[in-house]
Every structure is written in structure tokens, then in C-alpha cells.
Amino acid sequence: MALLAEGRPLPEILQVTRYSRVTAYDLVNRYRDRGLAGLCDGRHTNQGAPRLLSAEQQQTLATRLHADFEQDIVWSGKDVQNWLQEQYGLSVHLGRTYEFLRAAGFPPQRPRPRHVGGDEAAKEAFKSKS
Numbered sequence: 001m002a003l004l005a006e007g008r009p010l011p012e013i014l015q016v017t018r019y020s021r022v023t024a025y026d027l028v029n030r031y032r033d034r035g036l037a038g039l040c041d042g043r044h045t046n047q048g049a050p051r052l053l054s055a056e057q058q059q060t061l062a063t064r065l066h067a068d069f070e071q072d073i074v075w076s077g078k079d080v081q082n083w084l085q086e087q088y089g090l091s092v093h094l095g096r097t098y099e100f101l102r103a104a105g106f107p108p109q110r111p112r113p114r115h116v117g118g119d120e121a122a123k124e125a126f127k128s129k130s
Contacts, residue, residue, distance in 0.1 A: 003016065010024065061083070077101065084097070
């Protein structure tokens with residue numbers, strides 16, 4: 001705003017501030033509409049998206065996961081997705097279910113990769129030597 005007040009040309013202001021033309025015009029319009037308050041950083045007032053599950057729902061899910069784990073039942077993301085649909089009527093993207101699993105202390109489980117050209121006889125021979 002100070003550069004504008006000094007009467008500097010817009011291309012020079014854009015070069016100095018590294019703002020795009022759209023951003024610069026947006027700032028000028030906000031300043032004209034709201035004064036200095038329009039130039040304040042509003043990120044601190046942004047609450048973000050609402051949580052998909054309440055703290056109580058997350059605790060219920062975690063309790064169920066731990067109870068099933070004690071019985072040697074390990075849930076997948078699809079299992080969590082189905083359970084949330086049945087319990088709460090929530091349609092949750094599969095990727096979000098892994099966040100819930102991690103929050104409950106269950107990181108994704110993946111089998112170790114196997115080499116397609118592995119020699120089974122050589123593996124057995126190695127095992128018997130060690």
C-alpha cells in the first residue's frame with residue numbers, strides 16, 4: 001500500500017512485492033472496502049474443516065480395534081469404512097480410514113516384498129546354515 005501511495009507504477013510494485021496482478025488487485029480492493037483491517041492475515045481465524053469423527057466416536061472405534069486385536073482380528077481400511085457406515089451412517093473415503101487406524105495406534109500393515117526371481121532352494125540352504 002505504501003508503494004501505491006507513493007505513486008509507483010503497478011509493474012514495479014508487482015516486481016518488488018512478487019505479488020501476482022490478481023493478488024495485488026485483491027489487496028487494493030480489500031483495503032478500499034475495509035481499511036487496514038482488510039490487510040490483516042486472516043489465517044488464525046480459519047477453523048478448518050470440521051472433524052469427521054467426534055472424540056467419542058474416535059474413542060469407540062479405537063476401543064473396538066483394540067478389543068478385536070486382542071482376539072487376533074486385524075482390521076483393514078475397508079473394515080473401518082464398513083463399520084463407520086454401519087455404526088454412524090458415515091460415508092468416509094478409504095484414505096481417511098487409515099488416518100483413524102494410525103490415530104488408534106494401528107499403522108498400515110503390509111507384507112514384505114518378495115523377489116519374483118528368488119530361488120527357494122537357496123533360501124532354504126541359507127536358513128539351515130544360520
